[in-house]
């Protein structure tokens with residue numbers, strides 16, 4: 449029998465709950481079949497939580513998040529909450545989760561499903577079969593380093609300062625995540641920094657190389673981050689896992705996203721440190737897209753990013769890599785069959801609704817499992 453697991457489900461606002469409903473269908477079936485034993489606890493986050501109790505996430509929900517095997521997050525925000533106090537704005541719920549769970553490793557896969565290769569910004573042959581994983585350091589670097597300030601100089605000019613800071617420990621732990629993930633994939637890590645112009649880049653390079661001693665079976669290469677950006681659009685299939693800092697990772701993961709087409713297709717995972725006693729990592733899984741207020745409530749949302757986020761949860765938090773691959777195969781098969789929501793339909797295909805896409809995904813999961 450599969451190991452029992454407890455996940456906290458936070459559907460959020462806008463299309464978040466609509467996409468999450470399609471994941472619920474899959475969990476209900478895998479549980480009924482005895483393939484999984486997932487207990488779900490559902491709570492409010494974002495604008496929905498603010499409307500209920502005035503905070504973007506309650507302390508009780510945070511406690512559940514800390515105790516759960518993983519958090520599955522939909523999306524938050526929307527024009528309805530534009531004027532709420534800054535500390536209670538919907539995004540504050542997401543930021544508190546990331547901070548309190550100490551999610552320092554952000555995983556953004558860029559997978560190009562063959563049926564969507566023509567939707568890429570690149571030529572189809574450059575991206576068909578693409579499967580790369582960007583591992584971005586999420587809690588350090590120039591977004592958080594001190595000093596961070598704007599000062600007015602004697603001559604009246606202003607001077608703004610952001611500081612890139614990384615410690616050996618921060619670099620070592622993100623490198624370990626990248627090497628461990630590479631072992632479950634094609635065993636290659638490319639580390640990107642700017643050691644030619646940044647002290648932190650020199651340290652990054654040195655620490656990643658030192659950490660690699662514990663992962664001799666994984667192939668390690670280094671690239672300057674600007675050259676890496678160039679290579680990502682020139683020949684993206686050369687990469688397997690890319691590990692990089694917070695700022696470069698922010699930009700490179702958005703570049704990689706556009707190699708594969710729509711926002712409605714992109715999942716992500718954020719991982720924290722391993723628990724010393726259980727060996728388990730805190731983790732949150734969420735689509736890259738937001739709450740899409742322009743299409744919310746109309747049954748138009750593409751649930752694939754949400755379902756693919758669930759697949760990542762199966763793989764990285766619940767130890768069910770095979771089932772994760774089967775869910776991803778189901779996604780590919782549904783796309784191959786020409787079933788499309790509006791965001792990926794292109795011309796000549798009549799789009800299906802969110803729930804029709806979810807039903808098609810479930811039917812395909814039932815076939816491939």
Ligand code: NAI
Nearest residue numbers: 523524525526711712737738739740741742743749750791
């Ligand atoms: P968005 O990702 O919500 O939407 C951008 C565009 O992509 C829209 O035209 C939308 O209809 C489309 N889109 C997004 N996901 C889709 C899907 N699954 N299926 C079909 N089409 C999809 O970003 P936007 O418009 O900048 O932000 C809307 C709200 O979401 C804002 O309140 C923003 O703060 C919030 N947001 C929340 C995030 C989160 O919860 N992690 C991330 C990004 C934005």
Ligand code: MG
Nearest residue numbers: 698699701702
């Ligand atoms: Mg970004």
